[in-house]
Amino acid sequence: MDDRTVIMTSINRAYAAPGSLLDLFLESFRLGEGTEPLLKHVLIVAMDPAAVAPVPPVHPHCYLLRRPEGAVDYSDEKPQHVGGGGGGGDGEGRDGRRDGVGGGAALQRGSASTRAASPPPPSPPPPPPPPATGCGGNDAPAAVNGFAPPPPPSAAAAAEEGSKQPFVIGVSGGTASGKTTVCDMIIQQLHDHRVVLVNQDSFYRGLTEEESDRVQDYNFDHPDAFDTEQLLECMGQLKSGLSVNIPIYDFKNHRRCSESFRKVNASDVIILEGILVFHDQRVRDLMDMKIFVDTDADIRLARRIRRDTVERGRDVISVLEQYGRFVKPAFDDFVLPSKKYADVIIPRGGDNHVAIDLIVQHIRTKLGQHDLCKIYPNVYVVNTTFQIRGMHTLIRDRDIATPDFVFYSDRLIRLVVEHGLGHLPFTEKQIVTPTGSTYMGVDFCKKLCGVSIIRSGESMENALRACCKGIKIGKILIHRDGDNGQQLIYHKFPLDIAERHVLLMDPVLGTGNSANQAIELLISSGVPEERIMFLNLISAPEGVHCVCKRFPRLKIVTSEIETGLNEEYRVIPGLGEYGDRYFGTD
Secondary structure (H helix, E strand, O other): OOOOEEEEEEEOOOOOOOOOHHHHHHHHHHHOOOOOOOOOEEEEEEOOOOOOOOOOOOOOOEEEEEOOOOOOOOOOOOOOOOEOOOOOOOOOOOOOEEOOEOOHHHHHHHHHHHHOOOOOOOOOOOOOOOOOOOOOOOOOOOOEOOEOOOOOOOHHHHHHHHOOOOEEEEEEEOOOOOHHHHHHHHHHHOOOOOEEEEEHHHHEOOOOHHHHHOHHHOOOOOHHHEOHHHHHHHHHHHHOOOOEEEEEEEOOOOEEEEEEEEEEOOOOEEEEEOOOOOOOHHHHOOOOEEEEEEOOHHHHHHHHHHHHHHHOOOOHHHHHHHHHHHHHHHHHHHHHHHHHHOOEEEEOHHHOHHHHHHHHHHHHHHHOOOHHHHHOOOEEEOOOOHHHHHHHHHHHOOOOOHHHHHHHHHHHHHHHHHHHHOOOOOEEEEEEOOOOOEEEEEEOOOOEEEEEEEOHHHHHHHHHHHHOOOOEEEEEEEEEEOOOOEEEEEEEOOOOHHHOEEEEEOOEEOOOHHHHHHHHHHHHOOOOHHHEEEEOOEEOHHHHHHHHHHOOOOEEEEOEEOOEEOOOOOEEOOOOOHHHHHHOOO
16 A cells, blocks of 8 residues: 555444545545546445445445444444544644544545546435534534534543643752753653653742842842742642743843743643752642752852853852852752752762663653552552453442352452562572472561451451461451440450551541551551551542551552542442442342
């Protein structure tokens, strides 16, 4: 096939109607017989076998592929948008094409040129108008040759896309330490993601007339020199998925450009760079990862002299005076103390390629995780596969039989237990194989026990016993007594539970209130917080926030994080009353 090849796909009954685009398309071949064909090859892929069955062969190089009988019809009998808006792009495709078909206007011109060479065929009846969609405003795209454009994404899909939280990275360090170079290297390696850079220098306060007259006495390295409130507002909007206008600061006039802004769109990764981005706790709380670029003072001074003289039109004497009066003291008072908040410290800045590669690898890992896993590093979600999604589909089905619900629940619970066991400490152990060879492996954690929250948590005990032979299991019962809000709490633990790693089991994490009470009971019994692992089948984001904010050192392992809670505090989409469904008492 060459550049005169056209592939038509997703053909259904609406496309084969008289006067439709397919009818006009095939007509150009009939009228072109005996001459140089307008198009050399045509491949028609029919989603509906009956759609183009009556169409006779119109060209020796016209190929027809029909959907096999019994195959799933994804077209749903709805016309798809095929033609673009002529040769130029119309927002639907990169060059005005979609599904391999050129713009509708181009096809019409080709048909008109062939009609001029022969008598026109009888006019077919016009096709019925497509059903109206959208709000009926003037901005709705019109149908092309009887084809309606594709429907917009559903509100749920749009909300899900818009609610995805970006990964925010803070990069701090002394002046001219190489922060921008590190940011540029990270952006280059994350070229397959949407990454934006927000510079704290853009949020300098504009100087008054009096301050401009005495600019040599103004301390640009003090926290008060920045408009932190506007920085927080812009970062909050970016984290919410909104576009913002970042101010542009003129370092020669020491004022903001009142008519110029830099528009920053919502992205997957937001990098906030500046000397004092770690100083304010409110700004630090917005960050998922904090990087401090550490470079020797003499190198930073040499870089600052070169930068300010070349890029900002200053002389060497003024740069040195400012460095001695303001820059160096501010670094010692504000920048260097904020180093303790950094998650990663990069010596030598952009020259440390190994550190930057490790950071990029970590960012890619976080981007592939759920938003809660980016916020809480102690939350672990079992890697989703079609097998796991299929089992979730089965146990969430309200019409599933109890034996099937139990069977697939046990399978999922075992996967969660196995995943949780992988996060326990191990020790190296060398053994001798039957062949006489030595094998360096690991030994499992010895001190281990399970604790189930009655009664749903008891459904997870069989999977735990299958994975850990002879494991001791304790019980916790939290029961609300009447309407007065008083709770009866019963527990039975192994006597040496304070010396063990504890696997706390409850299949559904909802609000997190009962989980917090159970965790407090374990801690009061002498179990260190970092030795508690909470195992769930599904977890609501509200429950994850509630538990992780109160107990940041324990681990949560779940197979799926839900959408949230409804007005009745039930997990959505959820799987109903788990205990009743598992034990057959619903």
